[in-house]
């Protein structure tokens with residue numbers, strides 16, 4: 001392994017945008033360059049956070065009230081940051097994360113109506129406000145992305161199963177976050193074959209490569 005400066009990359013976007021596919025392709029490309037890469041996801045990534053993921057995506061009972069949901073995401077993230085992300089960055093690895101705090105900002109803060117200040121405050125408390133070096137926001141036509149999910153044929157979880165209106169609000173919130181911080185976000189067209197999208201992702205992180 002080549003010694004490299006650690007980097008933290010997060011993939012964001014709505015359901016079926018290709019986050020997991022592109023996180024895997026990016027990790028493979030980085031490893032081919034001799035870089036140590038930790039690929040992880042949210043909610044989850046550590047045993048504690050994966051346990052919270054199950055509570056969030058398959059809620060026991062009637063579903064979480066919005067504030068409880070936001071707290072659970074923040075708690076999962078605090079564990080993930082403390083036990084996996086910070087240690088990996090400290091030893092010089094790259095961390096490629098499938099969703100991070102901007103998902104909480106777009107879903108719970110934006111579409112869920114809790115507001116950005118509340119989510120940002122939870123993140124400051126839980127995870128000392130850690131930010132990725134770059135956020136790759138995958139964006140594409142709503143109908144085309146819905147088709148991908150339908151083709152995958154997996155049952156929707158508690159969040160994915162929310163109405164189209166909610167998911168449109170998520171997309172709008174992501175767009176607003178990216179527009180407000182153009183240096184942090186790279187907005188990537190998610191339509192096109194996976195290798196085509198991957199090439200766009202590589203171009204968007206080229207300046208971070210050793």
Ligand SMILES: Nc1ncnc2c1ncn2[C@@H]1O[C@H](COP(=O)(O)OP(=O)(O)OP(=O)(O)O)[C@@H](O)[C@H]1O
Nearest residue numbers: 014015016017018019020021148152192193194197
């Ligand atoms: N560029 C692409 N073109 C066509 N299909 C794709 C592309 N990228 C991913 N897919 C397929 O679309 C589906 C969703 O992709 P993926 O799971 O990577 O998205 P995701 O953003 O991680 O979704 P989720 O929000 O559900 O986790 C998968 O079946 C995947 O194989």
Ligand SMILES: [Mg+2]
Nearest residue numbers: 019020021098
């Ligand atoms: Mg995924």
